[in-house]
Amino acid sequence: DVKVTQSSRYLVKRTGEKVFLECVQDMDHENMFWYRQDPGLGLRLIYFSYDVKMKEKGDIPEGYSVSREKKERFSLILESASTNQTSMYLCASRGQGGDYGYTFGSGTRLTVV
Amino acid sequence: GENVEQHPSTLSVQEGDSAVIKCTYSDSASNYFPWYKQELGKRPQLIIDIRSNVGEKKDQRIAVTLNKTAKHFSLHITETQPEDSAVYFCAARADYKLSFGAGTTVTVRA
Numbered sequence: 001d002v003k004v005t006q007s008s009r010y011l012v013k014r015t016g017e018k019v020f021l022e023c024v025q026d027m028d029h030e031n032m033f034w035y036r037q038d039p040g041l042g043l044r045l046i047y048f049s050y051d052v053k054m055k056e057k058g059d060i061p062e063g064y065s066v067s068r069e070k071k072e073r074f075s076l077i078l079e080s081a082s083t084n085q086t087s088m089y090l091c092a093s094r095g096q097g098g099d100y101g102y103t104f105g106s107g108t109r110l111t112v113v
Numbered sequence: 114g115e116n117v118e119q120h121p122s123t124l125s126v127q128e129g130d131s132a133v134i135k136c137t138y139s140d141s142a143s144n145y146f147p148w149y150k151q152e153l154g155k156r157p158q159l160i161i162d163i164r165s166n167v168g169e170k171k172d173q174r175i176a177v178t179l180n181k182t183a184k185h186f187s188l189h190i191t192e193t194q195p196e197d198s199a200v201y202f203c204a205a206r207a208d209y210k211l212s213f214g215a216g217t218t219v220t221v222r223a
Contacts, residue, residue, distance in 0.1 A: 031209055040122070042202060042215040043157070050209050058210065059114060090156070094209075101147060102211060104156040 003027070004093050006105040013112050019078040021108050023091030030095065032074035033102065034058075034066065037088040046089075049074055081112045115140040117205050119214025127222050132190040134217045136203035139184065145206040146179060146186045151216075152199045160201075161188070193221045 007022040025032065031050050035043040035058075045058030047066040055066050063085060067075045074093075078085055088109050092102040116139040126132045138146075147162035163170045163177045163186065170177050174193075179186040190197055198221045204211040 033210065035213075040215055042119070043213040045210055045212070048210055056209075059212075101159045101162060104158075106156050 004105040006108050008108050011110045013081050017081045019081050021076040023074045025093040029093040033092045034076045035090045083112050086112045115212035117212050117214045123218045125220045134188045136214050137185045138205040140207045143205040143207045148188050149202045150199045197221050
């Protein structure tokens with residue numbers, strides 16, 4: 001099974017801090033994604049990457065950036081955390097070709113105080 | 114971009130009854146439609162998917178139907194059991210990315 005590992009399950013950060021959320025997958029997948037999940041809003045795409053050093057904005061990129069220096073690792077960066085970024089963050093990966101399904105990580109519950 | 118709407122937002126069914134969740138999408142280029150189940154405190158898990166060249170797909174007690182003309186697709190769960198209680202998300206894929214519906218919280222009453 002593909003494993004997608006997010007480094008932290010819970011994080012508490014202060015307003016204005018720079019926050020790094022890390023995601024690692026072990027199946028050589030080209031595509032990786034960051035979503036945030038909020039009640040009643042479903043999963044909203046923040047950024048995605050279809051290959052190393054490539055990145056594309058999703059639907060809600062404001063206040064976030066990403067880094068993909070290695071194929072297996074996709075990092076989400078909150079440049080200056082704000083309380084409205086308190087949320088569950090989910091990373092996902094997907095291989096090319098016939099298998100279109102995403103595999104999700106366990107999520108990081110971020111609280112900004 | 115793609116916009117996916119999902120209804121209802123909550124669904125309560127008696128054990129053994131059927132549950133139906135409906136989704137609509139906006140981008141006619143979308144060609145892949147997965148459904149995810151998320152149990153409390155866990156990650157979303159793919160339960161069934163359908164591609165745009167197929168009208169219906171079944172896997173044991175779950176089935177998905179797709180109407181490309183109307184741009185809607187549905188999840189059907191028959192003979193519901195307590196372990197079917199979860200949040201279900203539909204999604205539609207265009208290009209590389211999936212766009213998700215807001216989710217349906219399904220509660221199966223014993």
